[in-house]
Amino acid sequence: MAERVIEMQGISKSFPGVRALDQVDFYLEEGEIHALVGENGAGKSTLIKVMTGMYTADAGEIRVAGERVRPRSVFQMQEAGISTIYQEINLIPHMSVSENIALAREKTGLFGRIDWREARERARSAMARLGLDLDVDQPLNRFSTAVQQMVAIARALSLKARAVVMDEPTSSLNEGEITNLFRLIRDLRDQGVSFVFVSHKLREVFDLCQTVTVLRDGRLVGHYPITELDHFSLVSKMIGRDARGILGRHRDGTDKGERKRFCELNGIRDGRRLQGVSFAIGEGEILGLAGLLGSGRTETLRILFGAEQPEAGEIRLDGVVTRFNYPREAIARHLAFCPEDRKVEGIIPSLSLMDNIAITNLPRLSWRGVVSRAKKLALAEDYIQRLNIRAAGPRQRINTMSGGNQQKAILARWLSTSPRLILLDEPTRGIDVGARAEILDLIRRLAGEGLSVLMVSSEWGELLEVCDRILVYRDGRVLASLVGEEMTEDRIIATIAGEGRHA
Amino acid sequence: MARLSLLFRERTVRTALFLLALLLFAWLMYGEVFLNLLNLRNVLRQTSMIGLIALGMTLVIVGGGIDLSVGAMTALASVTAAYLSRESGWMAIVGTIILGLLLGLLNGVLVAVLRIVPFIATLATMMTFRGSAYLLTDIKSIPVAPGEKAFTQIGRGYLLGAPLPALVFVGALGILYLFSVSTRPGRQIFAIGDNEEAARMMGVNVAWTKILSYAILGLLCGLSGIILTARLGAGQPVGAEGWEMNAIAAVLIGGTLLSGGVGSVVGTFFGVLILGLISNIINLNGEINAFWQRIVTGVLLLGAVFMQWRPERQGREKL
Numbered sequence: 001m002a003e004r005v006i007e008m009q010g011i012s013k014s015f016p017g018v019r020a021l022d023q024v025d026f027y028l029e030e031g032e033i034h035a036l037v038g039e040n041g042a043g044k045s046t047l048i049k050v051m052t053g054m055y056t057a058d059a060g061e062i063r064v065a066g067e068r069v070r071p072r073s074v075f076q077m078q079e080a081g082i083s084t085i086y087q088e089i090n091l092i093p094h095m096s097v098s099e100n101i102a103l104a105r106e107k108t109g110l111f112g113r114i115d116w117r118e119a120r121e122r123a124r125s126a127m128a129r130l131g132l133d134l135d136v137d138q139p140l141n142r143f144s145t146a147v148q149q150m151v152a153i154a155r156a157l158s159l160k161a162r163a164v165v166m167d168e169p170t171s172s173l174n175e176g177e178i179t180n181l182f183r184l185i186r187d188l189r190d191q192g193v194s195f196v197f198v199s200h201k202l203r204e205v206f207d208l209c210q211t212v213t214v215l216r217d218g219r220l221v222g223h224y225p226i227t228e229l230d231h232f233s234l235v236s237k238m239i240g241r242d243a244r245g246i247l248g249r250h251r252d253g254t255d256k257g258e259r260k261r262f263c264e265l266n267g268i269r270d271g272r273r274l275q276g277v278s279f280a281i282g283e284g285e286i287l288g289l290a291g292l293l294g295s296g297r298t299e300t301l302r303i304l305f306g307a308e309q310p311e312a313g314e315i316r317l318d319g320v321v322t323r324f325n326y327p328r329e330a331i332a333r334h335l336a337f338c339p340e341d342r343k344v345e346g347i348i349p350s351l352s353l354m355d356n357i358a359i360t361n362l363p364r365l366s367w368r369g370v371v372s373r374a375k376k377l378a379l380a381e382d383y384i385q386r387l388n389i390r391a392a393g394p395r396q397r398i399n400t401m402s403g404g405n406q407q408k409a410i411l412a413r414w415l416s417t418s419p420r421l422i423l424l425d426e427p428t429r430g431i432d433v434g435a436r437a438e439i440l441d442l443i444r445r446l447a448g449e450g451l452s453v454l455m456v457s458s459e460w461g462e463l464l465e466v467c468d469r470i471l472v473y474r475d476g477r478v479l480a481s482l483v484g485e486e487m488t489e490d491r492i493i494a495t496i497a498g499e500g501r502h503a
Numbered sequence: 504m505a506r507l508s509l510l511f512r513e514r515t516v517r518t519a520l521f522l523l524a525l526l527l528f529a530w531l532m533y534g535e536v537f538l539n540l541l542n543l544r545n546v547l548r549q550t551s552m553i554g555l556i557a558l559g560m561t562l563v564i565v566g567g568g569i570d571l572s573v574g575a576m577t578a579l580a581s582v583t584a585a586y587l588s589r590e591s592g593w594m595a596i597v598g599t600i601i602l603g604l605l606l607g608l609l610n611g612v613l614v615a616v617l618r619i620v621p622f623i624a625t626l627a628t629m630m631t632f633r634g635s636a637y638l639l640t641d642i643k644s645i646p647v648a649p650g651e652k653a654f655t656q657i658g659r660g661y662l663l664g665a666p667l668p669a670l671v672f673v674g675a676l677g678i679l680y681l682f683s684v685s686t687r688p689g690r691q692i693f694a695i696g697d698n699e700e701a702a703r704m705m706g707v708n709v710a711w712t713k714i715l716s717y718a719i720l721g722l723l724c725g726l727s728g729i730i731l732t733a734r735l736g737a738g739q740p741v742g743a744e745g746w747e748m749n750a751i752a753a754v755l756i757g758g759t760l761l762s763g764g765v766g767s768v769v770g771t772f773f774g775v776l777i778l779g780l781i782s783n784i785i786n787l788n789g790e791i792n793a794f795w796q797r798i799v800t801g802v803l804l805l806g807a808v809f810m811q812w813r814p815e816r817q818g819r820e821k822l
Binding site for chain 2: 091092106116
């Protein structure tokens with residue numbers, strides 16, 4: 001048996017009102033890539049944070065390479081050889097790449113002066129190890145998300161880590177970058193580095209990992225060699241019931257023929273990314289936008305919603321040329337927008353679930369400027385039930401809820417304005433399998449009731465699953481409109497890869 | 504030197520230099536009095552007390568905090584220095600510096616350990632410190648012990664033709680510059696101000712780093728209080744009133760972002776000079792109503808903030 005790099009036994013951790021981990025065992029063997037999976041709220045993040053010294057467990061013991069440790073700080077666990085890469089890039093945006101790699105462990109000389117030359121060398125060699133050649137003196141925020149993610153990995157490796165914990169490392173990377181990352185992880189594994197890999201994308205888990213640990217509701221479901229599991233059995237273990245009902249369901253395929261056009265875009269340019277975008281959305285149509293990060297999909301949604309102004313081109317609603325100077329004008333015309341970054345542009349973290357739902361509807365819920373609590377409560381309860389939002393109650397603070405339920409709350413917020421067109425930007429990012437299926441289901445149901453949906457997603461499988469039609473973006477243009485038989489992942493990839501040598 | 508040119512490329516310093524140039528230009532164009540060494544020396548001397556505070560304030564603001572108690576700390580330090588001068592001059596210096604350090608530590612602990620919002624914590628200590636200074640002295644100024652001529656030289660004396668307070672100020676600038684750009688604790692102050700959560704996950708001891716920034720500021724307030732007492736020959740319980748706002752203004756004019764993570768003590772140095780020059784020009788001119796001083800400062804502050812925010816916003820748009 002290989003040596004156990006990390007061994008955790010009987011780990012429990014409670015927060016006020018929640019038992020996040022209950023007697024969980026976990027071990028990581030040398031030179032393996034070990035997946036940690038579970039729905040949101042299953043306790044993965046808490047377990048990781050205990051493992052890396054962010055949290056102190058209430059009970060249980062932790063051994064690193066056989067030695068009993070009582071982690072009190074991240075620094076201490078880094079010293080023990082365990083480092084972490086988080087889903088949201090946790091680096092210092094205004095600091096240079098080399099400083100981000102060196103921070104808190106710089107070599108210092110006389111009077112504590114930092115040896116910048118050494119730090120720079122170390123950063124260069126760490127980046128080179130990842131096959132990246134860049135100016136390490138540039139501030140981090142000059143680089144794309146993918147590069148920043150690579151910097152985070154370079155930092156972890158430069159700490160001479162024996163074990164690297166990766167929490168959803170691929171959520172902001174494109175296919176090519178993911179392939180590179182995986183190649184790198186495998187190389188490092190062959191050099192004896194162990195990995196804990198957390199991902200919602202089960203394909204990646206099957207692709208990369210040898211062992212899986214499944215958590216559910218803060219308890220250990222089990223450890224399994226990957227060869228013992230298939231897709232369905234893994235999902236079933238995660239959700240605790242048979243998965244066959246909710247996965248792989250496809251559209252019923254009945255196309256509703258000619259639709260009445262609701263919204264049209266003609267030759268939209270924004271002077272930066274969009275190079276003339278034209279398309280139309282029918283009533284009750286689910287239209288998907290596929291493409292790489294930065295191909296102009298989000299910009300299209302923002303212009304349509306009045307959050308940004310086009311430099312050229314026109315927007316028509318019901319055939320009438322329309323111009324939205326502010327989102328509020330678009331809202332008045334029954335458009336709704338669920339933005340990409342829930343935490344920044346979506347939820348209002350310190351308000352309750354109820355208030356987060358009601359916020360778009362305050363005039364309707366009030367009488368002479370005073371909001372009726374009863375009406376607000378009734379509205380919230382109605383949507384909590386209709387969208388199956390799981391919360392302690394309408395008064396629960398939204399930032400204490402799971403990602404999937406937050407997303408449903410944002411959907412509820414917009415649905416309560418009775419929109420005719422809803423713009424969804426990455427509606428399932430960072431959301432677990434069960435909630436994802438429910439949200440996709442809901443989208444289909446709403447479209448069936450005549451709501452038009454314009455949806456951006458980097459998970460093409462998801463677009464293929466729900467959309468009536470898919471537009472493929474590249475470099476600020478719509479290159480193809482795929483319907484019916486043409487809607488396959490291969491066609492999307494072929495269009496994006498196209499004539500150019502696009503990465 | 505490459506390092507030096509890099510320093511002047513920094514946004515914060517550039518902003519301050521631009522404003523400073525503008526101000527000097529206006530002075531030369533419209534002022535009755537021309538630049539001369541004597542006058543500039545005076546400007547430096549007059550601004551050195553607020554200047555010391557502003558340098559420390561830069562660190563606190565860069566670290567994502569704020570300290571409203573600096574004026575009160577300085578007053579309490581000033582009073583303490585006067586009392587301690589009855590023992591000896593050295594005692595007054597060392598004791599007052601230690602007092603400043605302790606007061607700063609108290610602020611740091613309130614903010615970092617008890618997790619009180621900096622604005623509130625230091626508003627409370629501001630009132631407490633100021634009240635203590637009143638209570639100790641019955642709001643009377645406390646003369647420095649008559650035998651301590653040497654002590655008062657700290658505020659009045661010269662070394663190689665330069666006023667001592669100005670030397671202390673410039674010396675502190677040099678030390679804090681090196682501290683903030685090339686020591687581990689210095690860099691960690693920037694890290695926690697920029698992204699506290701990330702810094703914690705990267706292994707930075709966030710609480711300790713915050714406490715350090717407040718403690719340094721407290722120590723500088725102690726120094727400032729010593730100079731105040733030495734210059735006037737008496738401890739001033741009502742002194743340094745409102746200095747917190749002047750210090751914050753100097754920091755912001757010097758290009759430091761109130762949101763933390765970005766800033767420079769060199770920028771603050773220029774910010775302090777700008778404020779000092781405004782007051783100096785108005786004093787020398789004699790015809791301009793002295794109340795203009797605050798109006799001009801306010802307008803400059805808006806101008807500085809506006810100049811910094813533009814590039815920052817554009818920077819965000821890049822992918």
